[in-house]
Structure formats: C-alpha cells, structure tokens
Amino acid sequence: MIYKQSNIILKLAESFGLSFANLFFLHFFSENIPMLSEVLWSAAIVLISLRYGIYFGIVPFCSAVFSSIAFEIGNGGDLYLYLTDLSNMLVISLFFFLLLFTGLSRNSQQERYFDITNGYEEILEEKKILEETLDEALNINETYRKRFLESEDQYADMYEMITALNSTDSDTIFNEMVRIVNQRFTSRQLCLYLISSQGDSIRSKINTNQEGRLKSDYWLDEVPSLIGKVIKGQEHVMFRSREDDEASPAAAGPVFVYGEMRYILALDGIDLNACTSQHIQWLDWCLKWMGSRLSFAYTYEREKNEHQRYPGTGIYQLASFFKRFNAELERAEKIGQPFVIFELKTDRLMISEIDLLMKKQLRELDSAGWDEEAGILYVLLPGVDPANEPAVRERLQNAIRKEVASIT
Known part of the structure; x- marks a missing residue:
C-alpha cells in the first residue's frame, strides 16, 4: 500500500529531520566508521524518495552534496579538486541515481496502486450495482411469488365459496x-x-x-x-x-x-x-x-314445491312446514340462532281466511303450516327469542278469536 501523507509541512519536516539526524551522526562518528556518510545519505535518499517521491527526495540529496562540500571546505580542502575527483563524482552520481531510480519507482508504483485502487473501486461499484440489481430482481420475484400465492389462495377461496353456495335449497x-x-x-x-x-x-x-x-x-x-x-x-x-x-x-x-x-x-x-x-x-x-x-x-x-302449499295461499302443508322446521333446527344447532314454534287453534276458520290473517300478523320470513284434519295451525318464527313465545302466541290467538267473532 502507498503511504499517504497530504500535509506538505509534515513531509518537509520529516525530510529535513532525517537530514539533520544524518549530519548529527556524521559529526560524531564519521571518522571512526568508514563509508558511514555514503551509507547514511543513500539510506535517507532511498527512504524519503520511496516514501514521498522524487521532489522530497531532493532534500536529503542536496543535504548530502552540500554537507560533503562543507566538510571538505571545513577541513581545508580545495573545492575544485573535490568536484573533479572521480571518487567524489561517483558518490554524487550514486546519490543522484538512487534519487532518480527510487523516486521514479515510487511514482510508477503509486500510479499502479491508483490504477489498481480505481479498478478495485470500479469493481466494487459494479458489484454494488449488481447486488442492487439482484436485490431488485429478488424483490420482484418475491412480489410475483406472493401475488401468485395470493392468487392461488384467492382462487381456492372463490372455488370454496362458489361450491358452498351452489345449491337449489x-x-x-x-x-x-x-x-x-x-x-x-x-x-x-x-x-x-x-x-x-x-x-x-x-x-x-x-x-x-x-x-x-x-x-x-x-x-x-x-x-x-x-x-x-x-x-x-x-x-x-x-x-x-x-x-x-x-x-x-x-x-x-x-x-x-x-x-x-x-x-x-x-x-x-x-x-x-x-x-x-x-x-x-x-x-x-x-x-x-x-x-x-x-x-x-x-x-x-x-x-x-308449488303443491306443498295450499292452493292460492302462503300456508304450507304439514310435511313441507316441518321440512322448514328441520332447517331452522339445523341452523340453531350450527350457529345458535333461536326460533319459536307453536300451534294455534283455528276455530273452524277457512284456509283462505287463515291465510289473510297470517299475512297481516306474521313477518315475511315467518312460516305457517296447517293440519287440516286436526284444525291446528303451526307457526314458525325464525330468530325470535323463546322467551317471547307466550306473548306472540297470545297475540295471534286473540287475532283468530276476533276474526271468528267478526264472522259469526
């Protein structure tokens, strides 16, 4: 990974600090350790050039050249002879080569790093787009799956409803x-x-x-x-x-x-x-x-069932009436709906007279059946609380008595 430092002051401080450290060591140990100057300055140039590039590597390079010249002049040497000396020129050339090689290598490595980084970021971006596309596709697939299952459930419910209500009764x-x-x-x-x-x-x-x-x-x-x-x-x-x-x-x-x-x-x-x-x-x-x-x-x-009622009336014959009674009984067992059934004496009224009277007294959903032989009228009242039976029966019986009294 390329070392990143965006603060130029810190870069310069590190470059000059390393140069001053070299000068310090050379001042005290150069006479005792041969080739110490070449080693330290080479290391400093390579380190700074690789770390921050060729431009900041110039700092230790110039420090190495000028410090060598300064030491030579300080020791009473001749500047011209120093600069024309082959060994000194080889050392300076080595420093320059290290500066140029490591600096350019650092730049090439940095460019390669940026290329790889940019390529990696592009791959990550493409991966993100692919993931988003895949998530969207999965969401769409899940939506269609839910709709399909809901449709299946809805069709099943519709089929059950149609089948359940498909009756002639x-x-x-x-x-x-x-x-x-x-x-x-x-x-x-x-x-x-x-x-x-x-x-x-x-x-x-x-x-x-x-x-x-x-x-x-x-x-x-x-x-x-x-x-x-x-x-x-x-x-x-x-x-x-x-x-x-x-x-x-x-x-x-x-x-x-x-x-x-x-x-x-x-x-x-x-x-x-x-x-x-x-x-x-x-x-x-x-x-x-x-x-x-x-x-x-x-x-x-x-x-x-036209024959199940007395002709011209809404009064059921006895068998048909008790068929309706059985239906109410089944409804009471299944859903707990109450009903009332009782019998009334018709006092020799004609069936047509009973029919007119019941149409006035009963609701449309109520039913009446007549036992012609016994002269008894059966009344079926769906949804009526059995506690109300005595009052309803008394009201209907009184209506029959009044009808009989009006006729006689």
Whole structure:
C-alpha cells in the first residue's frame, strides 16, 4: 500500500529531520566508521524518495552534496579538486541515481496502486450495482411469488365459496353463507336482515349472537348509519368509517334477489386492520353469488314445491312446514340462532281466511303450516327469542278469536 501523507509541512519536516539526524551522526562518528556518510545519505535518499517521491527526495540529496562540500571546505580542502575527483563524482552520481531510480519507482508504483485502487473501486461499484440489481430482481420475484400465492389462495377461496353456495335449497344457501363468512372473518355477530316488502323496516332472518350490539329488528328511520348507506343504493360492501355512528356494524353489504335489494348482511366485531382488498372483494363476490343462487333457488322451490302449499295461499302443508322446521333446527344447532314454534287453534276458520290473517300478523320470513284434519295451525318464527313465545302466541290467538267473532 502507498503511504499517504497530504500535509506538505509534515513531509518537509520529516525530510529535513532525517537530514539533520544524518549530519548529527556524521559529526560524531564519521571518522571512526568508514563509508558511514555514503551509507547514511543513500539510506535517507532511498527512504524519503520511496516514501514521498522524487521532489522530497531532493532534500536529503542536496543535504548530502552540500554537507560533503562543507566538510571538505571545513577541513581545508580545495573545492575544485573535490568536484573533479572521480571518487567524489561517483558518490554524487550514486546519490543522484538512487534519487532518480527510487523516486521514479515510487511514482510508477503509486500510479499502479491508483490504477489498481480505481479498478478495485470500479469493481466494487459494479458489484454494488449488481447486488442492487439482484436485490431488485429478488424483490420482484418475491412480489410475483406472493401475488401468485395470493392468487392461488384467492382462487381456492372463490372455488370454496362458489361450491358452498351452489345449491337449489335456500336454507342451505343461508347456512353455508354463515359458515364461510364466519370462517373468513371470525365475526362476533353476523346478522342477515330481510328488507320488509313495505320498505319501512328490516328484520333479522339470521342473527348469530342475540347478545350482540346489532338488534334483530330496526325501523328504517332508526337503522345504524352504515346500514342506511347500503339501503340507499350502495351496490358493494362497505366498511365502517369515522363518519359512521357507534351503532354501525364493522361491515355491511347488500344481497340482490331478482335484481332488487332483498337482504342486508351486517358483520360486527371483525378486525378491520386485518382486512385486505382481497377480503373486501371476496365478500362482495360472495354476496353477489349468494343473491344469484337465491334467485335461482326461489324459482326452483316455487316451481317444485308449488303443491306443498295450499292452493292460492302462503300456508304450507304439514310435511313441507316441518321440512322448514328441520332447517331452522339445523341452523340453531350450527350457529345458535333461536326460533319459536307453536300451534294455534283455528276455530273452524277457512284456509283462505287463515291465510289473510297470517299475512297481516306474521313477518315475511315467518312460516305457517296447517293440519287440516286436526284444525291446528303451526307457526314458525325464525330468530325470535323463546322467551317471547307466550306473548306472540297470545297475540295471534286473540287475532283468530276476533276474526271468528267478526264472522259469526
């Protein structure tokens, strides 16, 4: 490695200091040690020239020449004879040769060192560029790998969702929707609200947590702000923002059946920070696919099960009614949703009269089945707390009594 010293004063001080040291030794030991002058000055010239170059090597060279002349004159010698003496000229020539050779060697070595250093720095720079390029390529590769894996996961999730909801039975579609949505979001409360035909209220068809923040039923003018935004015509899933009130769920989205908004899905207690664009897109597609399958299922059930209702009414025959009861029982076992079932005495009312009365008294998601032989009407109320059964049953029984009294 080339010795680097940028301070010229220090270079000169070292050159003159070494020269003065030589003069000191020569003053005391030159008479006792032959050839001491030639050895010391040769060493000084070589050392300084190799260390700092030919220009600073001139200092010990000149010191050697002038000190030799000074010693000669001081000892009474003749300057002309000294300069014409062959041995003295050979010594001076040796000093000059050492100065020139070592100085030029130092310069050539320095240039070579700088060339190697510059080449090494260029190699390091190229290495750095290659490393940056490689890191960038690896990052791009990792990004594409993650996207590929996310795409695979997303396709797998989409396939699972499509397969789960691909049914001709509406109750199966509802149950599977609850399963896959809870599996995806792990919500504390999931509510699927049915929008009333009058458009003045929403009532829960499914409520997985009766103790949750979301109520089972809302009048339209009291719904949480996020659900209100969805009802006003939002076609996509929305997540709660700072503008929404505290009663709003974490997420809500519409379900369109036959092209009309029929249901609203509300999720509460999910981690919004963990929701990505893939989660939002998946839920949006899930609700759209659910609406499409419900449209098909309702058409299929209406055509297939037309004989399961009494003609011209919404009252189910007994076998079909208990099929719906079994579906509610399965939903209660899977997600813990309560329901109420009870029987009413019809007091010899006609089926058409019972149908008109139940349409006035029951919700759209409720079901009624008639045992024609026994004259008993069975009523199924999904999502109703069993504690409310006595009051509801008494209200309906009183309505039947009033209807009978008005006829008689």
